Amino acid sequence: MARILILGGTGDMGIILIRKALDAGHIVTVYARNPTKLPEGSLFPLQFESISTMRVDIASHESIIITKGELTDEDSLRHAIRYTHAILSNLGPGTTPSHFPGAHPSNLPLSKAYSLILRIMKEPEVECKRIILLGTVSIPDPHDKRDMAIWTLVQGVKWTAYNAYADEVAIGETVRREGEGIEWTIVRVPLLTKSENEAVVAGYVGEPKMGTYVSRAGFAEFCLSELVRREWVLKAPMISSK
Template sequence: MKLLVLGGTGRCGKHVVQRALAATHQVTVFVRNPSKLPSEVASKVKIIQGTLTDEKALSTAVQGQDAIISTLGPSGPGYKSFSTYNGFFPNFYKLLLRVMREQKVLRILAITTTNVQDAKDQRSLTLSAIGSIAWLYGRVAWREFNEIGETFKTEGHSLDWTVFRVGIITDGKEGTVLDGYIGDQGSSVVISREGMAAWLVRQVETSPPQWVRQMPYISSV
């Protein structure tokens, strides 16, 4: 399978790349700075260099792929509480979804957080508290993640998208990953990076695809 990973130099994306390579998939990574890729990984993947606003480079990366996994999202000091919202990531996804349609690539899985709600969710006091803290200390990132979910709903027509929602991300072991909705019996508030990567690779391997145009919540159990 030809797989494009967005965010492949990040803490979650690195695990996705490693997991996909272990499963013998042909992996392409779209990165701004290729030097961030470990040499042992760089030699095994196809590297397309570009920024998230570079439509030409992005189109080159998307062309010919069977599926896309994105762990991109707002983080870091640029998204402190009182920075100005500019819709950077929602705008990127609008561009990406259009490029996917042009290149006839249908499948994508993209990350967001639990502040994006679904009608099938049940109430979770713990996750509600975490969301309130996230809004208080990172309200611009909170809004970006929320708008990512809305962007897929409005711009993702004709594509097999899945926006997966996560709570607290940890460096724990892979374990078992439960997918469903917030408040489901057996779910937790955490997801390990290894578990997330394993779940994502399984999803792109699954045919017919699951969770199409849905927003499952995934957690380690």
């Protein structure tokens, strides 16, 4: 059992992550700008049938701690992080096309948030030194090989939602540059699906076993598994569905 802080927990993928962490027996702190989005006495809001029939009262679960705050609020973040064992972050930019209402901001907000989070984690009195975070294949890695399908996917995001692309790239740079002393893992995903298939393969772009899709449930399962197995510390694997 571990004390886990989940960031980005109010969307569909974040709620899957919360449920899996609870099922594994962990104590979960959810740090959210709008905690009212967490299900309370309602059907678990997933699309696949095997879980959508389960009633989950996340907001009042005995192993849930809910903390309201912004990613720019240093004191609130420090309070949420200080006594946890690990952070599982589901934070990611939207892909609304640039210049459309609701498009991702151009000031790299997620990269800046991770810079603050890493700085807090380095403080001597902060117990948490492990973070597993969502990334995308827009983040390059020296182990990657050529892959036309992934290249096309990345270029599509770059040209239609540049701000989101730029923030993703900056996240990778920030974690690698400022993550000294922190056990980080960037879990890079391609296209996300709503499939119930949790089986994934992990590796690098261009390897024969890697595909172009991964399920949200597969991402959550990989994060919880990596928390225990620690196979990808200080690495940025790509995952895809089997």
